Amino acid sequence: xxxxxxxxxxxxxxxxxxxxxxxxxxxxxxxxxxxxxxxxxxxxxxxxxxxxxxxxxxxxxxxxxxxxxxxxxxxxxxxxxxxxxxxxxxxxxxxxxxxxxxxxxxxxxxxxxxxxxxxxxxxxxxxxxxxxxxxxxxxxxxxxxxxxxxxxxxxxxxxxxxxxxxxxxxxxxxxxxxxxxxxxxxxxxxxxxxxxxxxxxxxxxxxxxxxxxxxxxxxxxxxxxxxxxxxxxxxxxxxxxxxxxxxxxxxxxxxxxxxxxxxxxxxxxxxxxxxxxxxxxxxxxxxxxxxxxxxxxxxxxxxxxxxxxxxxxxxxxxxxxxxxxxxxxxxxxxxxxxxxxxxxxxxxxxxxxxxxxxxxxxxxxxxxxx
Amino acid sequence: xxxxxxxxxxxxxxxxxxxxxxxxxxxxxxxxxxxxxxxxxxxxxxxxxxxxxxxxxxxxxxxxxxxxxxxxxxxxxxxxxxxxxxxxxxxxxxxxxxxxxxxxxxxxxxxxxxxxxxxxxxxxxxxxxxxxxxxxxxxxxxxxxxxxxxxxxxxxxxxxxxxxxxxxxxxxxxxxxxxxxxxxxxxxxxxxxxxxxxxxxxxxxxxxxxxxxxxxxxxxxxxxxxxxxxxxxxxxxxxxxxxxxxxxxxxxxxxxxxxxxxxxxxxxxxxxxxxxxxxxxxxxxxxxxxxxxxxxxxxxxxxxxxxxxxxxxxxxxxxxxxxxxxxxxxxxxxxxxxxxxxxxxxxxxxxxxxxxxxxxxxxxxxxxxx
Numbered sequence: 001x002x003x004x005x006x007x008x009x010x011x012x013x014x015x016x017x018x019x020x021x022x023x024x025x026x027x028x029x030x031x032x033x034x035x036x037x038x039x040x041x042x043x044x045x046x047x048x049x050x051x052x053x054x055x056x057x058x059x060x061x062x063x064x065x066x067x068x069x070x071x072x073x074x075x076x077x078x079x080x081x082x083x084x085x086x087x088x089x090x091x092x093x094x095x096x097x098x099x100x101x102x103x104x105x106x107x108x109x110x111x112x113x114x115x116x117x118x119x120x121x122x123x124x125x126x127x128x129x130x131x132x133x134x135x136x137x138x139x140x141x142x143x144x145x146x147x148x149x150x151x152x153x154x155x156x157x158x159x160x161x162x163x164x165x166x167x168x169x170x171x172x173x174x175x176x177x178x179x180x181x182x183x184x185x186x187x188x189x190x191x192x193x194x195x196x197x198x199x200x201x202x203x204x205x206x207x208x209x210x211x212x213x214x215x216x217x218x219x220x221x222x223x224x225x226x227x228x229x230x231x232x233x234x235x236x237x238x239x240x241x242x243x244x245x246x247x248x249x250x251x252x253x254x255x256x257x258x259x260x261x262x263x264x265x266x267x268x269x270x271x272x273x274x275x276x277x278x279x280x281x282x283x284x285x286x287x288x289x290x291x292x293x294x295x296x297x298x299x300x301x302x303x304x305x306x307x308x309x310x311x312x313x314x315x316x317x318x319x320x321x322x323x324x325x326x327x328x329x330x331x332x333x334x335x336x337x338x339x340x341x342x343x344x345x346x347x348x349x350x351x352x353x354x355x356x357x358x359x360x361x362x363x364x365x366x367x368x369x370x
Numbered sequence: 371x372x373x374x375x376x377x378x379x380x381x382x383x384x385x386x387x388x389x390x391x392x393x394x395x396x397x398x399x400x401x402x403x404x405x406x407x408x409x410x411x412x413x414x415x416x417x418x419x420x421x422x423x424x425x426x427x428x429x430x431x432x433x434x435x436x437x438x439x440x441x442x443x444x445x446x447x448x449x450x451x452x453x454x455x456x457x458x459x460x461x462x463x464x465x466x467x468x469x470x471x472x473x474x475x476x477x478x479x480x481x482x483x484x485x486x487x488x489x490x491x492x493x494x495x496x497x498x499x500x501x502x503x504x505x506x507x508x509x510x511x512x513x514x515x516x517x518x519x520x521x522x523x524x525x526x527x528x529x530x531x532x533x534x535x536x537x538x539x540x541x542x543x544x545x546x547x548x549x550x551x552x553x554x555x556x557x558x559x560x561x562x563x564x565x566x567x568x569x570x571x572x573x574x575x576x577x578x579x580x581x582x583x584x585x586x587x588x589x590x591x592x593x594x595x596x597x598x599x600x601x602x603x604x605x606x607x608x609x610x611x612x613x614x615x616x617x618x619x620x621x622x623x624x625x626x627x628x629x630x631x632x633x634x635x636x637x638x639x640x641x642x643x644x645x646x647x648x649x650x651x652x653x654x655x656x657x658x659x660x661x662x663x664x665x666x667x668x669x670x671x672x673x674x675x676x677x678x679x680x681x682x683x684x685x686x687x688x689x690x691x692x693x694x695x696x697x698x699x700x701x702x703x704x705x706x707x708x709x710x711x712x713x714x715x716x717x718x719x720x721x722x723x724x725x726x727x728x729x730x731x732x733x734x735x736x737x738x739x740x
Contacts, residue, residue, distance in 0.1 A: 154524040161531035168559040189538040
């Protein structure tokens with residue numbers, strides 16, 4: 001059976017498919033990482049699985065030299081567990097010494113989703129930034145900004161928007177078409193502003209020449225390629241080539257995409273224990289067999305089981321326990337209902353603590369951004 | 371004989387051609403102006419000959435209400451007498467009470483002419499702004515800025531670039547094609563930034579709702595149309611429709627375009643008396659006849675005579691004297707050589723005083739922009 005590469009976790013979980021994906025995008029397998037990366041399950045379990053030019057970031061970590069981790073957020077809908085993949089990387093990189101830049105893509109939301117700036121601001125602060133903080137991001141040490149309002153420092157703002165404008169000289173329509181397919185002026189300006197988001201930390205008005213890492217979902221690589229390509233054509237400034245890492249997606253409950261527009265596709269950070277229980281029991285796609293008898297006989301498939309994937313990505317830190325669950329499920333010893341019960345327990349334990357942390361985070365965010 | 375409308379003064383000098391041009395562009399004839407406009411030869415002699423929506427500007431003048439006159443400059447080559455058409459309007463509007471906004475189009479020069487920002491800055495200050503000042507513009511009461519560096523006030527800068535980005539949502543590629551023909555990302559961003567140049571004085575961070583007048587050469591009307599059209603689609607801000615006036619061009623010495631890249635096509639503000647004499651005598655296209663005898667018999671044509679046009683546009687303030695010259699030239703009484711001698715004398719008298727004024731202006735500009 002040959003499958004076209006698609007971007008959900010199980011389709012790229014095998015060694016072969018990984019390689020195929022990596023080859024198709026021209027990115028490299030992520031291997032031989034320093035020991036510290038093994039402390040993070042996202043790296044240890046290859047949820048973050050590929051990279052471009054990560055060497056200079058690893059060197060910066062090793063030599064305790066400054067580097068930037070840059071990311072953006074599209075403020076739409078509720079923050080859910082799928083968003084944790086990026087959030088946990090941010091926190092990890094911050095602890096490793098990265099200066100964190102976070103762009104709230106309110107201009108992009110305005111131009112591509114007709115979402116007004118006030119709405120974007122509200123969602124970004126209440127959902128995203130507050131959750132980042134509750135998950136452990138030190139907001140005070142991060143440069144969090146809105147695309148529509150880069151800085152209170154005029155020199156910085158001018159430099160950021162100037163870069164967007166100057167980059168346009170080095171771009172072609174065909175490049176935008178490759179990224180966006182159907183291209184409009186609004187999408188084009190968003191794309192160039194995004195390129196400035198990724199590159200501007202290197203400007204004299206910001207960190208000066210500095211390596212920048214952009215962790216993204218693998219589907220976002222075209223954006224990276226565009227920014228990388230354009231950056232090397234700029235005549236007036238020598239940009240250090242962008243580094244990037246690529247992560248898998250958390251599957252939606254229904255095994256499709258986790259979509260903010262479909263509450264039954266995700267576990268929100270605000271879900272109650274009862275809601276979590278219902279969602280996992282009712283909607284979480286199962287890798288188990290149709291009948292108990294069949295399951296005992298043939299075993300389940302953890303690779304396509306959403307509950308198991310959630311444990312692997314987020315909620316089971318213990319590798320031995322995870323291996324045991326995987327083995328028992330595959331053998332048919334562990335039933336779907338039992339796997340779901342365990343997952344519900346783990347999620348609810350996590351959410352209980354997280355929802356406590358949110359209370360303080362809400363106050364912090366309100367203080368910082370009002 | 372039917373002619374396609376072209377944009378140099380004599381091709382649109384007759385009543386019929388004016389109307390044709392006005393019809394083609396959908397602009398209106400400029401008529402019934404208040405008495406004060408007759409003090410300015412550009413209006414009196416219909417060098418500024420058409421408009422869109424000038425009523426609200428005239429009302430502001432009449433009621434002593436605030437209004438903005440906005441213009442841009444493309445910093446290329448030397449400032450020459452042709453540039454005075456716009457400069458003298460700026461000074462006139464400033465005296466009538468307009469707040470003057472001047473955008474140095476350094477981003478546009480970068481994106482469409484590959485001219486670096488430092489070069490643009492140098493040319494803009496040394497040539498354009500200094501000459502504006504020497505001609506009588508009060509720089510202290512003007513908001514002069516570079517597209518690449520809108521303001522030292524972050525709120526203002528953010529608002530200006532934000533507007534550029536948000537406007538893109540309401541634009542279509544076909545509109546840009548109509549303005550630019552061959553459209554590139556660089557041209558598109560320049561065009562949207564130019565729309566922000568024209569519209570941003572109305573934003574809360576600047577003058578708040580206020581009528582804005584943009585005086586342009588008639589060939590620039592497509593830019594105006596684009597900005598006018600887009601502005602009325604914006605959902606988040608109700609823009610007062612832009613007003614504009616349209617002026618003719620000063621012909622080049624060779625009767626073609628006055629081009630910064632051909633020094634023999636223009637009189638520069640720094641030309642010496644000898645240079646002026648040589649240029650007028652050698653290059654100024656003449657409406658006279660081939661021989662003296664023929665000229666005496668048939669008379670000359672002031673409508674296509676470059677020396678006469680310069681007198682009409684700039685150097686002969688006295689209507690009676692101008693009418694006499696026109697009449698005598700048309701009748702053959704005034705010879706081309708005599709007309710040229712008179713023009714040389716008038717230009718040199720003007721330049722002598724102007725070059726004196728430049729010395730103070732240079733110091734003022736240096737003080738303001740260093």
